[in-house]
Amino acid sequence: DAGVIQSPRHEVTEMGQEVTLRCKPISGHDYLFWYRQTMMRGLELLIYFNNNVPIDDSGMPEDRFSAKMPNASFSTLKIQPSEPRDSAVYFCASSLAVLNTEAFFGQGTRLTVV
Amino acid sequence: KNQVEQSPQSLIILEGKNCTLQCNYTVSPFSNLRWYKQDTGRGPVSLTIMTFSENTKSNGRYTATLDADTKQSSLHITASQLSDSASYICVVSSAYSSASKIIFGSGTRLSIRP
Numbered sequence: 001d002a003g004v005i006q007s008p009r010h011e012v013t014e015m016g017q018e019v020t021l022r023c024k025p026i027s028g029h030d031y032l033f034w035y036r037q038t039m040m041r042g043l044e045l046l047i048y049f050n051n052n053v054p055i056d057d058s059g060m061p062e063d064r065f066s067a068k069m070p071n072a073s074f075s076t077l078k079i080q081p082s083e084p085r086d087s088a089v090y091f092c093a094s095s096l097a098v099l100n101t102e103a104f105f106g107q108g109t110r111l112t113v114v
Numbered sequence: 115k116n117q118v119e120q121s122p123q124s125l126i127i128l129e130g131k132n133c134t135l136q137c138n139y140t141v142s143p144f145s146n147l148r149w150y151k152q153d154t155g156r157g158p159v160s161l162t163i164m165t166f167s168e169n170t171k172s173n174g175r176y177t178a179t180l181d182a183d184t185k186q187s188s189l190h191i192t193a194s195q196l197s198d199s200a201s202y203i204c205v206v207s208s209a210y211s212s213a214s215k216i217i218f219g220s221g222t223r224l225s226i227r228p
Contacts, residue, residue, distance in 0.1 A: 004157075033216075043158070043203060043218040056214070091157050098207075098214045102148075105157030 004106035006092050012112045018080040021109045024073055025094030033103060034067055034077050035091040043091075049075065050098065082113045116141045118206050120219035128227050131194055135222045137187040137204030145209040149178050149189045152201045152221070161189070161202075191224075199226045 005024040013019050025032045033048040047057040052069040060067070064083070069075040079086055089110050095103040118139045127133050139147070146165045150158035162171045162178040164187070170179045175192045191198055204219040 042220045045216045045218070048216075093157070102160040102163060105159070108157050 004092055004094050004104050006090075006106035006109050008109060009107060010110045010112075012114065013082055015083055015113055016081045017113075018078065019082045019086075019111060019113075021077040021090050021092075021111070023075045023077070023092030023106060025075070025092070026104055027073065029094035029096055029104075031095045031098050031103075032069060032075050033093040033095075034075070035093065035105075036088045037091060037108070038088045046077070048098065055098075079111075082111075084113045087112050116206075116208060116215060116217050118204055118217045118219040120202075120204050120222050122222060123220070124223040124225070126225045126227060127194055129194060129196055133191050133194060133224065135189045135191075135202050135204075135224070137189070137206075137219055139185050139187070139204075139206045139217070139219075141185075141206040141208045141215070141217055143208055144182065144185075145207040145214065147178075147180055147187050148205045148207075149176070149187075150203040150205060152203060154200070158203055194226050196226050196228060199224060 007022045030051050034046040035043050037043045046059045047067045048055055049069045067077045089108045091105050091108045093103040093105040095101050121136045148163045149161040151161050152158040161173050161176050164171050164180045166182050177190045180187045201221040201223050203221045206217050208215040
């Protein structure tokens with residue numbers, strides 16, 4: 001397996017534009033997580049899915065952020081409209097279970113909003 | 115309030131030396147504690163996962179300890195190598211009936227000098 005695949009690796013966009021980040025989890029993993037990492041706040045869990053269903057989205061910063069998982073092999077994180085403070089590295093991770101198992105992270109998408 | 119605190123914030127040691135990183139948490143109810151290694155520009159990679167009943171777990175030159183009574187964990191690195199230069203992140207999970215909470219420490223940035 002190629003691991004968790006995220007695209008794009010880098011994204012530069014203008015404030016106000018819509019941004020869509022994509023993630024393909026490891027096949028067979030039932031859990032998918034979206035994280036955001038900044039220098040100021042470190043790693044933050046935004047939302048996680050179990051069997052394509054959002055379980056906990058309490059980490060989503062505001063209504064401008066939305067995440068979907070239409071099937072077991074694909075998830076998106078959308079920001080609309082984007083703002084400069086959204087600039088961060090966004091990681092997707094997947095695991096077999098939410099507890100007591102290893103979560104595998106993708107390479108991340110570095111988002112810059114100018 | 116669920117918190118995970120790591121110390122030191124940064125550490126510089128000479129190649130070949132040992133070091134110990136600390137993680138204190140106030141997460142409740144406790145489910146597991148993980149240590150991740152994150153190289154610059156890459157996603158975190160799991161080093162160890164420890165549950166309530168485990169006191170110590172090793173992964174090569176990395177040894178993690180857990181004291182569930184004092185809510186403390188440490189990551190000991192033996193005979194450090196230049197490739198150990200990275201950020202080390204402590205993550206504590208808490209299990210509820212309907213969802214799990216995953217709380218991240220801010221990390222320790224370790225630099226190994228030749």
